[in-house]
Amino acid sequence: MDALSFLYQALTTLLVAAVFTVVIKRLLPAVGWIRAYLVSLLTLIALIPVSVWAGTALGIFTDEGALAVAPGIALVTGAIILLWIFAVALLALVVVELIVPTGTFGGPIEGIVESRLGIRRLRRYLQLGWIVMRSGLGRALRYGPESSEFVTALIRMINSAGVTFVKFGQLLSTRSDLLPAPLITALSSLQTSAAPASSEDIRETLLNEWDAEPDAIFGHFDPDPFAAASVAQVHRATLKDGRRVVVKVQRPGAAEQVQVDCDILLRFARTAQKRFEWADRLGLLALIGGLVDSLNQELDYDIEARNTTAIARSLKWHPLITAPTIIPELSTKRVLVMTELQGAPVPSAVASTETAQRDELASELFSATAESILIHGVFHADLHPGNIMLLQDETIGLLDFGAIGVIDAETRQLLASLLLAIFTDDNVNAVASILMAFDVDPDIDRSALQRDLGRVLTVLGHRQEADATIFSDVFAVLREYGISIPGDVAGAFRTLASLDITLQTLRPGYGLFQAAQEALPHLVTTLSSPELLANIAATSALTSAIAARRLPARAERLTTQLERGELTLRARSFAASSDPEWFGSVVDDILSGAFACIAIVMALVFLLVPSTVHITTVLTLHHLIAGVLGFIGITLALRLIIRLFARRAG
Structure with missing residues (x-):
């Protein structure tokens, strides 16, 4: 074979592989382009010699490679052989998809990145x-x-x-x-x-x-x-x-x-x-x-910068509690620049502070924290003693705002009620708040939950000290009843519990329980103040008024249609917007399966029934018809297999 013939065959193979890929993508849209092309190309390279041998065995070509039948017959036979090569490529692709679905390793660029990550991951796995x-x-x-x-x-x-x-x-x-x-x-x-x-x-x-x-x-x-x-x-x-x-x-x-x-x-x-x-x-x-x-x-220090600014705004009503000021023009995702809070950790600096000032700082610290949680809904979620400083001007400075919590308005009201119930040993209202605030099984035994939680709250009220695990017994009861607490709400409990050490350091004997019993009633009153309730009622009333204003027109339209006999009821055949597409997909699969079975059965019939029309000494008209029908049946069956596996994975 000379160079020109080789180049011609190579270009033809590449072009036919591209055509196969386009058809495969029409049949199997989920398969990747590169994967489809590579499988098509490899199948062609492997089966072209086989197809030449099959043409000779069927009498299309002589042993010397010359054409033994009319050009039209050779063209039809060659097309059928090419269709079966396509079917083999499709079968190979289905097998590859079943073993390693498209998207498992991403594209080439993702593959390079993943391989580098994989090497690092392997070393780290071994370590x-x-x-x-x-x-x-x-x-x-x-x-x-x-x-x-x-x-x-x-x-x-x-x-x-x-x-x-x-x-x-x-x-x-x-x-x-x-x-x-x-x-x-x-x-x-x-x-x-x-x-x-x-x-x-x-x-x-x-x-x-x-x-x-x-x-x-x-x-x-x-x-x-x-x-x-x-x-x-x-x-x-x-x-x-x-x-x-x-x-x-x-x-x-x-x-x-x-x-x-x-x-x-x-x-x-x-x-x-x-x-x-x-x-x-x-x-x-x-x-x-x-x-x-x-x-x-x-x-991401951009997030921490926003967090710091948000917390600083929530502290504006508490002049004794401050946060750093961000320098935005110098801060990036990897560098954060902020004003320095000059002071020392509370334990090392508290001895030089007057008792009255320390008492005021302890009360202000708890009030500001509880208010940020229950009133503003944005709070410092990592308020351990290392992030609280006693500054040179005898105020409190807060540090490290990488993690904050955010709680919506309704949950804040329910959380305030729950906290007040916990610190006042009120298991009835505690359970009522829990049932409204968290995801709870409707079949839960409320009486049993109330009794178990009540015993825990009674013991909790007699504890002499508090620490990071102060609420652990309460959480244990909730876990036992399958009640999960949202992350930000759990963060609010943790933030309050972590204050106890600092409160005790500033004001010995003044722990979390005393601080909560002093501050929470006022905060709950604020949340249920006439002004706030009036605003909520006004918003609800405005929404209701707009809805009510539209009712007469709608009622008039309904009565007019009823009077004229034009009132009709329209029911949707499918509840979800995706239902028609799903139903169409199922019908498509059923029809594909049916046609695949019919085509394969008909192909077998044509193979078994003798034909009087001979194209060559070996090949008959029935063989050609069987080849076409068999190709159609196999292709539909392979397409159905991929669709069924894709649906199950989805």
């Missing part, structure tokens, strides 16, 4: 596998979070696994509504301090974010951080106008490491939820998914 084995967590997983062996092994594993897992552990410690108290206590002890990144890496990060050196932005920038945590570190600086600021810089490589670890955690959660009863009961995949979302938000 974490060794850590899990050495910590004993693999063996302890079968026991679940209620087991002390599980708690010990998990903490040991987290402390060895790096910054992402420590951060996840801290986030898990906030879910006392789902996890048992011993595990919450252990997770709460995790620390995220880390060795600082090199000053050169930090300088490069700032240069990439600002397109300028730190010295060109600041009058002074301290390259040594005064705080370094798992994913960020904080530096002091002075602006050109003399204002003192702090610069929070995301650690180089932190986002990439978090991405790999989050992917591994989600994969583990899927597997664990299938294998372990406790993981399925907790809804581990949804829990880890929520934590992944929270961590990804904390990595």
Whole structure:
């Protein structure tokens, strides 16, 4: 074969493969273009020699390759052979789709990115596998979070696994509504301090974010951080106008490491939820998914900047509680610049403050926090003692707004009622608030829930101290009755509980219970004030008035149609908008299956019934008809298989 003939055959093969691909996409729209073309091309390359052999065996060509029949007959026979090559390509594609569906690995670009991520993930899997084995967590997983062996092994594993897992552990410690108290206590002890990144890496990060050196932005920038945590570190600086600021810089490589670890955690959660009863009961995949979302938000400093501004606005009525001011022109997704709050942690600075001032600060801190939750609906969701400072002017400063909670108006009212009921040992109203605020099975035994919760509230009222697990017994009762608490509401409980240590430090003997009993009645009164209720009533009345104004016209239209005998009732055949499409798809599949069966049966009949019309010594007219009908039947059957599998997957 000369070069010109080879080129002609190659171009013809590529063109026929393209035609096959277009037809396949019409039959199977869900299949990817590249996959369809590659399978078509490989099938053609493999079967062209076979088709030449079949043509010779059927008497279309002589042994020397010359045409043995009329050109028209050769053309028809060749077309039928080509159709069967197409059918084989379609069959191969169906097999590939059943084994590895389209979209499993993404496109070429996604494949390159995924392969790089996969290499990093493999290295991390090997590393974490060794850590899990050495910590004993693999063996302890079968026991679940209620087991002390599980708690010990998990903490040991987290402390060895790096910054992402420590951060996840801290986030898990906030879910006392789902996890048992011993595990919450252990997770709460995790620390995220880390060795600082090199000053050169930090300088490069700032240069990439600002397109300028730190010295060109600041009058002074301290390259040594005064705080370094798992994913960020904080530096002091002075602006050109003399204002003192702090610069929070995301650690180089932190986002990439978090991405790999989050992917591994989600994969583990899927597997664990299938294998372990406790993981399925907790809804581990949804829990880890929520934590992944929270961590990804904390990595975006644009979100933290908005959070800080929102909390600062909610504190404007509390002059003793302040938040930093964001410098927006210098803040990016990886760098956050804000005014410096000059002070010290409450325990180290409280001794120099007058008793009366400390008492006022404690009351103001709880009031501002409870008000941000119940009145404004936007609150600091990570208010542990490390994020509360006693400033030089003897006011309170709040730090780190990477995580905030947001609660809608109706839930805030119900939450206020629930909190007041908890702190005043009122199980009747507590249960009433729970039934209205949360997703509750309508068949729940309300009396039993009321009794069990009442016993817990009675014991709770006699506790001498409070900590991060103060509400754990309440959550345990709710879990027992299958009542789940939304994440932001659980965050509100956690935020209040985390205040107790700071309140006791500022004002010994003044804990969460006393603060709540003092402040909550006023807040509940505010939520049910005549002005607020009047506004709600006015809004409802306005909506009702608009609806009522339209009633006479509608009634007139109905009576007129009734009087004229023109009133008709129209019922929808399908309830959902997608029902017609679904019904059409089912009818399509039924008809495809029926026609496929008919075509295959007819093909078999033509093959078995002798024909008097011979095209060659081997080939008859019935053979050609059977070839066409068989192709139609096989093609319809393969199309139906793919559609059925796609529907089941959907």
